[in-house]
Amino acid sequence: MSSSGPLARRSFFALSGGAVLALAGCAKGTSTSVGSASTRKLPSGAPPPGTELSISIRSTQLQLKASGKLDELPFKVTHWPNFTAGPDVIQGFRAKSIQLANNAGLPPIQAQAIGFDTKIVAVQLHEKPLYEFATAPGTSIRSAKDFRGKKIGFSQGQAQGAVVLRAVKEAGLSKGDVTLVPLTSNQFLTALQTKQVDVAPLAEPVLTKYVGQFGKDGARRIPTDVVDLLSVLWAPASVLEDEDRLAAVRSFIPFWAQGSVWAWEHKERWNQVYYVKDQGVTAEDGRRIARSSSVPVFPESWDKAIAWEQETADLLAENGFIPKAGVDSLFDRRFETIAARSVPAKYRK
Numbered sequence: 001m002s003s004s005g006p007l008a009r010r011s012f013f014a015l016s017g018g019a020v021l022a023l024a025g026c027a028k029g030t031s032t033s034v035g036s037a038s039t040r041k042l043p044s045g046a047p048p049p050g051t052e053l054s055i056s057i058r059s060t061q062l063q064l065k066a067s068g069k070l071d072e073l074p075f076k077v078t079h080w081p082n083f084t085a086g087p088d089v090i091q092g093f094r095a096k097s098i099q100l101a102n103n104a105g106l107p108p109i110q111a112q113a114i115g116f117d118t119k120i121v122a123v124q125l126h127e128k129p130l131y132e133f134a135t136a137p138g139t140s141i142r143s144a145k146d147f148r149g150k151k152i153g154f155s156q157g158q159a160q161g162a163v164v165l166r167a168v169k170e171a172g173l174s175k176g177d178v179t180l181v182p183l184t185s186n187q188f189l190t191a192l193q194t195k196q197v198d199v200a201p202l203a204e205p206v207l208t209k210y211v212g213q214f215g216k217d218g219a220r221r222i223p224t225d226v227v228d229l230l231s232v233l234w235a236p237a238s239v240l241e242d243e244d245r246l247a248a249v250r251s252f253i254p255f256w257a258q259g260s261v262w263a264w265e266h267k268e269r270w271n272q273v274y275y276v277k278d279q280g281v282t283a284e285d286g287r288r289i290a291r292s293s294s295v296p297v298f299p300e301s302w303d304k305a306i307a308w309e310q311e312t313a314d315l316l317a318e319n320g321f322i323p324k325a326g327v328d329s330l331f332d333r334r335f336e337t338i339a340a341r342s343v344p345a346k347y348r349k
Helices: 058-067 086-094 106-113 159-170 185-193 206-217 243-265 267-276 283-291 303-318
Strands: 052-056 076-079 100-104 118-125 131-135 151-154 179-182 199-203 230-236
Touching (some): 052 058, 052 086, 058 267, 086 100, 100 106, 100 159, 106 159, 106 230, 106 303, 131 159, 131 206, 151 159, 151 185, 185 199, 185 206, 199 206, 206 283, 230 243, 243 267
Parallel strands (some): 052 100, 151 179
Antiparallel strands (some): 100 230
């Protein structure tokens, strides 16, 4: 598919209900820049009584509850909406119904592309692949090199979009060698089952459940070495301009990082809480998924994360999806060391 085709002409990303988040405030020309990092010192104390945040991070909510830390948060969480898709989170940010969320590195790039000012306030590194490709039943695909001429589920506004582009590139193919079918990630399963697409990237435990159900019909896993390196905690810049909420965000970062460490160190308990009870997979599958997961790593320096984010933005721009842009201003480096310093040294990098 050429860059002048329907996918390139559509709005930068579709929301999960099929509505399109229109471009707003995107600078003309070949580059965009949104906001700049604040130089105001972070508050060191707890947020004032009555401070509230709505936080979209289901896993952290479950980790804090299971570890007994949920009631220790020094502010009120009004809601824990379970939004995982970047486009949904951006919509929630714009509607002011979410103040803080956890996503991959790509959604902040998309927010920048539409002129919506957000900041990354914490970073976790995943050094193993989070996604594998799954095939529709009965296809002949055995490796990424077989993607040529195939229809691939593609969500531009989510991490899966960058995974697709990287996998295509690493297989020695170009966007013109494949057909990218624009969908949101929650539509991938139906698209695979109905053969609307030949292949799509899936994360666990969705991948295990899909292959378990359709493997007998010829659906299979297609592993790649493509790593989606970043998991980021991010917020609208307007939230960080509010002194009370700024303090709440700062105080939440250690809970977020320590929740991931708790889950890693209490694998069997986390297996039951998350994979079995929340996600509906067997205990055996949950253990297998956990074995394939990366140890949580929180970098003391964000240099590697920024370089990775720039590479992702450049990849999207090269393929005609967003204007070329620098990503440095997406990272609020006032927060740079907070997550790393809140966990034991073996989880830092």
